[in-house]
Each structure stands twice: as C-alpha cells, then as structure tokens.
Amino acid sequence: MTHTNDFSEILSGRRSVRQFDEEVKISQAELLEMIQEAVRAPSSINMQPWRFLVVTSKKAKERLRPLIRFNTRQNDTSAAMILILGDLQCYEYGEQIYDGAVATGLMPQEVRDKQLSTMLPYYQNLSKEEMTRIVTIDASLAAMQFMLVARKYGYETNPIGGFEAERLPDALDYNKERYVPVMILAVGKAKEAGFPSYRLSAEEITRFE
C-alpha cells in the first residue's frame, strides 16, 4: 500500500535503519510488487541481470546470520533480507525479454531480430570479469530503486555490503559460478529511526569540462 509518493521526501528522508519492528511482516505479494517497481531500472542492453533471493523464513535467516558480520540485528528484526545477485548468464533470458517486448507491442519484430543477432553473441563472448562488472552495476541500479520504492510502501532498508561472499552460495543454495552477490538489503518497518549522515558538497566531487 502506498505510504507516500513524495519524491523529495522519499529520497532525502532515506536512512540506513538497523532496528526493525519484528512484528511487522511483509507479504510475498507486496515484496514482489516492490521488486517489480524497482526493476524499472535500466540495464545494459536491457538484459536485466538482477536476481532477488528473498530470505524471510527463520530457518534461512539462521543460515544467513553467521555470514553478515556485525549486521545480525538487521537479520534478526527485518521482515526480509534480500540478497541481490547478478546473473552472469543473463543472456539466456535475451530471447524471452525481446520476444516479450514484441508481444506487448513495445518493439517491432525487425528491431528485435537485429538487436538480438548483434548483441547476444557480443554478450556471450564477454570475459567473466567484464560480465561481472556489468551485472554488478545493473544490480546496483535496481538495488537503489528498491530502497526508494520500499519507502513509498512505508518501509525502510539497510544496504549491507560486508558479507562472507564465499560462503553465501552454500548457505542459500545458489550456483556460485552463475550468480555474483552484489548487496544484501534488509527491509522492514523501522523501529528506530536511522541517523542522518553527512555528505561532501557537490562542488568538492565534481569537475566541469
């Protein structure tokens, strides 16, 4: 349910929240709704390499707990811990995505054919390193939108970058050759407000040419 649609408030009021109200759960339907909005983010050749592994059960949270260092409070109290992965074989969805665009009238068949025939082979031949870079960027874009969308629904988030990346695949049962972990987002109803944080001025970090 929409809590606020005020963009400035959503953007400037976002804080990292570490203590959530344990009583407040978020339904799978609502989580999917938020994810669907978040993935309006752009991605390289629209390959949408973001994948969401949403940890809500007690059992899965227990497996995650030892792998997130000093972030256990978020794990214990959040409605969900969302592991955002980048799919190194995202191009396998290429035909499905471009066919979907044609079927919904968003793209002419000949554009689909031309784009897929040039871009798919290019993508399939990228090095693992370069593909990792691309899916990391794209998954981060979706992650940022998710943090904002969550606030629209009245929830808060905490982005977690420090985790035991090597041990995540076994703990959460995903293919480590295919998926790279990018970020974990804790999401829930805030119990304690987050702290506002300082920013360098735009002048200090910008150069005009």
Add this chain to the structure above:
Amino acid sequence: MTHTNDFSEILSGRRSVRQFDEEVKISQAELLEMIQEAVRAPSSINMQPWRFLVVTSKKAKERLRPLIRFNTRQNDTSAAMILILGDLQCYEYGEQIYDGAVATGLMPQEVRDKQLSTMLPYYQNLSKEEMTRIVTIDASLAAMQFMLVARKYGYETNPIGGFEAERLPDALDYNKERYVPVMILAVGKAKEAGFPSYRLSAEEITRFE
C-alpha cells in the same frame, strides 16, 4: 526548478532518451544541485567514492565523441555528458567526511574516532580488485538516483555503459590509477520521447527462502 515531485511518475516514466533539445543548456548551479541530491545515496562506510566529471563544453565533447561508440547522438545533443567515476582512494576523504559529521552535529566525536580508527585501516588495505567492486557499486547507486533526480527537474537521461575505458583518462585528463569509470549519463531536455521497455516479471527473477 522542480518539474514534478511525483515519485511513481518519476520512476515509471523514466526512459532512455537519446535525442535531446540542443537549445536547452543546464547551468552549472543546477547540475550541482542535482548532483547534491543524487549523492544522498548510501555508500560503504559513507566513503562516498563517486566523482562527477561533467562534460559540457564543445571542446571536451569532441574529445569524448570517438570514445562512446554508437552513442554520439546523445553526446551531440545533450546538455551534459556526466562521467561517473569511482575513486579508489576515497578513504583520503575519510577524516573530512567524519569531521564534517561531527561539526554538523550528526555524529558524536567518540563515534567518529572509533569508526575511523577501525574502518580506515581496513579500507586502506583492501585489494584494488575489491575496492574497484565497492566503488563501482556505490557510484552506481548515485548514478541511479541522478537519473531520477534529473526527471524531478524536467530533464531526461541515458545511461551509457559502452565506452572506450582505456582511452577516457587521456581524453578527459584524469588519473587512471585512481579513478575507475563506471557509467556515462547523458542528460538534457528530451526532444524525442524514449521507448518504454519490457521487464521480466518479479516472479521470474525472485526466489523466496
């Protein structure tokens, strides 16, 4: 100047725009204002590793032109091409950031001391590969917010990931050992509307645990 503050419209109406109105320039003051809002994004230990190299002059755009492959139309017509870089030596701003937080009442001195004394050495000792990963993620978060903020101001963007990364440092005169290019954002007043694009359903890309 605020064009709209409707979050849903900003988020769902965003398209990649490739043809801008060449007559519409954006002042440095307004670009800085948009950057300042975009960098409300979170970052790992608040190191804010994003840097903005804003290309607006004809001369600099000419140097950029051969390095952005099939994206020359955006370069030719946009008000600015913003190269977003990740600063691998972002920790050099650590004291300034945390001192700023203390000075503005956002953080007690003892928290500043404790956090800096543990986190700065950790950051300084990260491998180049790991630091690249972190600054790439953080810069992407700011990039996503910039794309949304631009729409608040009535502008549109096009994220460009395909560029000659090896030749950028010379063309735009930055230290290639220190800064990694993450994304180029074309920004300006749209002349042609962008195309809406297809997305996989949230169900297809989400697993619950």
